[in-house]
Amino acid sequence: MEVExxxxxxxxxxxxxxxxxxxxxxxxxxxxxxxxxEAKGAVLVKNLYxxxxxxxxxxxxxxxxxxxxxYQPGSVIEGFGVCKVIDSTDPNFTKGDLVSxxxxxxxxxxxxxxxKLRKITTTDLPLSYHLGLLGMPGFTAYAxxxxxxxxxxxxxxxxxxxxxxxxxxxxxLAKLHGCYxxxxxxxxxxxxxxxxxxxxxxxxxxxxxSDLEATLKRYFPQGIDIYFDNVGGPMLxxxxxxxxxxGRIAVCGMVSQNSFSDMQxxxxxxxxxxxxxxxxxxxxxxxxxxxxxxxxCVEAYYKEGxxxxxxxxxxxxxxxxGALVGLFSGRNVGKQVVxxxxx
Amino acid sequence: MEVExxxxxxxxxxxxxxxxxxxxxxxxxxxxxxxxxEAKGAVLVKNLYxxxxxxxxxxxxxxxxxxxxxYQPGSVIEGFGVCKVIDSTDPNFTKGDLVSxxxxxxxxxxxxxxxKLRKITTTDLPLSYHLGLLGMPGFTAYAxxxxxxxxxxxxxxxxxxxxxxxxxxxxxLAKLHGCYxxxxxxxxxxxxxxxxxxxxxxxxxxxxxSDLEATLKRYFPQGIDIYFDNVGGPMLxxxxxxxxxxGRIAVCGMVSQNSFSDMQxxxxxxxxxxxxxxxxxxxxxxxxxxxxxxxxCVEAYYKEGxxxxxxxxxxxxxxxxGALVGLFSGRNVGKQVVxxxxx
Ligand SMILES: NC(=O)c1ccc[n+]([C@@H]2O[C@H](COP(=O)([O-])OP(=O)(O)OC[C@H]3O[C@@H](n4cnc5c(N)ncnc54)[C@H](OP(=O)(O)O)[C@@H]3O)[C@@H](O)[C@H]2O)c1
Ligand SMILES: NC(=O)c1ccc[n+]([C@@H]2O[C@H](COP(=O)([O-])OP(=O)(O)OC[C@H]3O[C@@H](n4cnc5c(N)ncnc54)[C@H](OP(=O)(O)O)[C@@H]3O)[C@@H](O)[C@H]2O)c1
Numbered sequence: 001m002e003v004e005x006x007x008x009x010x011x012x013x014x015x016x017x018x019x020x021x022x023x024x025x026x027x028x029x030x031x032x033x034x035x036x037x038e039a040k041g042a043v044l045v046k047n048l049y050x051x052x053x054x055x056x057x058x059x060x061x062x063x064x065x066x067x068x069x070x071y072q073p074g075s076v077i078e079g080f081g082v083c084k085v086i087d088s089t090d091p092n093f094t095k096g097d098l099v100s101x102x103x104x105x106x107x108x109x110x111x112x113x114x115x116k117l118r119k120i121t122t123t124d125l126p127l128s129y130h131l132g133l134l135g136m137p138g139f140t141a142y143a144x145x146x147x148x149x150x151x152x153x154x155x156x157x158x159x160x161x162x163x164x165x166x167x168x169x170x171x172x173l174a175k176l177h178g179c180y181x182x183x184x185x186x187x188x189x190x191x192x193x194x195x196x197x198x199x200x201x202x203x204x205x206x207x208x209x210s211d212l213e214a215t216l217k218r219y220f221p222q223g224i225d226i227y228f229d230n231v232g233g234p235m236l237x238x239x240x241x242x243x244x245x246x247g248r249i250a251v252c253g254m255v256s257q258n259s260f261s262d263m264q265x266x267x268x269x270x271x272x273x274x275x276x277x278x279x280x281x282x283x284x285x286x287x288x289x290x291x292x293x294x295x296x297c298v299e300a301y302y303k304e305g306x307x308x309x310x311x312x313x314x315x316x317x318x319x320x321x322g323a324l325v326g327l328f329s330g331r332n333v334g335k336q337v338v339x340x341x342x343x
Numbered sequence: 344m345e346v347e348x349x350x351x352x353x354x355x356x357x358x359x360x361x362x363x364x365x366x367x368x369x370x371x372x373x374x375x376x377x378x379x380x381e382a383k384g385a386v387l388v389k390n391l392y393x394x395x396x397x398x399x400x401x402x403x404x405x406x407x408x409x410x411x412x413x414y415q416p417g418s419v420i421e422g423f424g425v426c427k428v429i430d431s432t433d434p435n436f437t438k439g440d441l442v443s444x445x446x447x448x449x450x451x452x453x454x455x456x457x458x459k460l461r462k463i464t465t466t467d468l469p470l471s472y473h474l475g476l477l478g479m480p481g482f483t484a485y486a487x488x489x490x491x492x493x494x495x496x497x498x499x500x501x502x503x504x505x506x507x508x509x510x511x512x513x514x515x516l517a518k519l520h521g522c523y524x525x526x527x528x529x530x531x532x533x534x535x536x537x538x539x540x541x542x543x544x545x546x547x548x549x550x551x552x553s554d555l556e557a558t559l560k561r562y563f564p565q566g567i568d569i570y571f572d573n574v575g576g577p578m579l580x581x582x583x584x585x586x587x588x589x590g591r592i593a594v595c596g597m598v599s600q601n602s603f604s605d606m607q608x609x610x611x612x613x614x615x616x617x618x619x620x621x622x623x624x625x626x627x628x629x630x631x632x633x634x635x636x637x638x639x640c641v642e643a644y645y646k647e648g649x650x651x652x653x654x655x656x657x658x659x660x661x662x663x664x665g666a667l668v669g670l671f672s673g674r675n676v677g678k679q680v681v682x683x684x685x686x
Binding site: 066067232236251252253254257263264265266267268269270271272273274275276277278279280281282283286 | 409410575579594595596597600606607608609610611612613614615616617618619620621622623624625626629
């Protein structure tokens with residue numbers, strides 16, 4: 001059966017933050033809902049949920065030295081998704097299976113390398129959670145917090161972009177670990193969520209603060225043991241000035257920095273000598289051996305009501321460019337996903 | 344017996360780099376060459392060699408949040424020294440003993456807290472080496488390289504201020520560990536020493552380079568595994584852009600940064616995420632349990648001719664302010680010491 005297959009394509013390489021006009025909906029392409037003859041071990045899927053993640057901005061640049069190659073202008077954007085298998089020539093998957101993994105920003109995708117696809121077996125949690133709580137961002141929080149931050153009970157923990165896909169889990173894991181946790185976020189609504197729904201001890205709106213160094217001193221009069229950095233830039237600088245002796249900074253991402261050529265300077269690095277601070281950049285993909293342990297842990301927490309998850313679901317494939325762009329101005333409240341089809 | 348005791352005193356707190364005029368020789372003070380009645384467990388010493396170390400600049404500032412308190416204007420400057428015991432009320436020391444430890448920048452000092460004084464037993468190495476190769480800088484190199492850099496055979500190692508007190512030992516230890524080692528220094532003479540006397544594989548004069556990022560790419564086409572950072576600032580920034588995956592940066596000091604209020608911005612920190620780089624500030628004093636092991640190791644290397652040490656000895660107490668100031672413009676060639684008296 002041949003059907004129409006709408007796609008989101010990148011129009012050109014970008015330099016700064018992505019704009020909606022850097023992408024477009026491409027109509028009119030057709031696809032046969034069957035794995036072609038020549039494709040061995042492939043699956044054809046219907047895309048149900050697509051994930052918007054900050055790293056995708058990096059793939060929109062003409063930059064080949066990354067751990068992941070750039071998108072190609074004119075081609076469909078790739079990202080994590082939750083999909084339903086329609087046809088398969090891979091014995092591990094059969095029609096009707098639900099899977100999560102790398103797919104295209106389109107209605108149907110032919111996935112030729114199936115080795116990283118995960119079959120979804122637990123269906124008592126929302127399907128889209130496989131892009132957030134149970135997916136890459138949740139795993140990033142888990143591995144980053146436990147393996148990179150090396151937390152101890154009673155540690156003073158600071159999380160930036162705290163209401164986001166990764167941050168909200170870091171904060172909750174830290175609370176479950178017996179830490180004192182403060183988060184920063186970019187709106188009053190997010191601050192309320194952090195305090196009332198996501199069990200942070202304190203939270204503040206960084207956009208209303210004029211001196212971040214002083215703000216952090218107010219929230220951490222004794223200093224910070226662990227800073228889980230999602231944003232880089234001025235917040236990282238302010239945290240550096242507030243780190244305790246033997247403090248640890250896990251640098252997860254620098255969402256505040258939109259271009260390599262225009263990075264804001266960090267001025268407080270000198271503090272790391274006197275306070276013997278450890279700053280470690282990490283990628284979740286280095287820890288994938290821990291994924292089964294993570295799933296067990298987080299699913300159990302969720303079912304026991306010890307962890308909650310906030311999502312921002314935008315409706316329709318055509319809403320995907322706007323949803324992605326919104327990450328870089330903080331429009332999303334919680335994990336940003338796009339619902340392409342319900343099933 | 345009462346004798347004159349000339350001293351070097353700090354005149355006032357400084358803000359930028361120290362100048363000779365920030366210190367003065369104070370003549371006319373007298374001292375009785377005997378531990379006073381009331382002082383239990385003290386020693387009176389004659390100062391033979393005094394050490395000039397970059398951390399002393401930090402003690403000339405009115406800044407109390409450091410691991411070490413500031414000097415007091417009008418009072419004698421303190422620092423590491425090699426001294427001869429003249430009188431003692433501490434049963435662990437007797438007249439004639441040679442010791443190293445914290446003393447005053449003066450001819451004779453009464454040392455009331457003797458617990459950190461080390462007795463010098465090996466006298467077949469130059470006495471002044473207890474301020475360098477066998478002293479705090481040597482130990483800093485040893486602990487920083489082995490405990491913080493976690494070197495592996497074949498690692499590509501970069502050392503800044505490489506001909507200095509710490510740097511020259513880091514480089515030689517790295518070579519003995521089977522690493523490839525490049526050093527930077529601030530003059531042609533220093534570069535020659537690095538290559539011809541201190542067994543570095545390569546060395547360059549950073550003052551002659553206009554684009555440090557490109558310079559490091561030239562010396563490390565495959566990237567840097569370990570950067571032992573003595574200087575901070577633009578060199579740290581350039582190294583960040585050249586780090587390999589899982590690279591390590593040991594931040595030992597930031598001698599290029601003369602004031603807290605005017606730190607140069609670091610712009611390349613984003614690389615630490617994609618390359619999973621670890622940046623660790625450290626203080627040698629956290630590793631003192633390794634001191635005996637260090638002494639055994641380095642003394643043996645020296646006696647076997649596997650390690651060498653370059654000193655810059657300035658003559659006379661009155662030369663001390665100039666010698667200290669010279670550290671911040673790179674006037675010293677090797678470890679800067681001041682000879683106050685031969686014995
Ligand atoms: N290392 C890894 O393996 C790995 C894996 C996944 C994600 N990450 C990184 O983790 C970070 C968080 O990702 P996420 O998926 O959880 O995204 P997210 O937090 O759900 O969305 C991005 C958020 O960043 C904040 N933000 C945007 N521009 C900002 C700016 N200029 N200054 C400060 N905050 C800004 C916004 O929140 P506010 O309204 O609070 O400003 C926005 O909601 C990103 O840096 C991402 O690249 C790393
Ligand atoms: N963390 C610790 O426990 C610990 C212990 C000891 C020392 N340290 C640190 O280790 C570093 C080296 O100390 P050291 O005793 O071995 O000193 P040193 O290298 O013997 O003397 C300082 C050298 O720094 C270089 N320098 C001065 N100004 C500079 C600038 N603006 N830019 C670049 N280089 C500059 C000069 O060499 P060039 O001619 O090559 O420029 C100068 O000779 C210092 O940062 C010190 O604070 C740390």
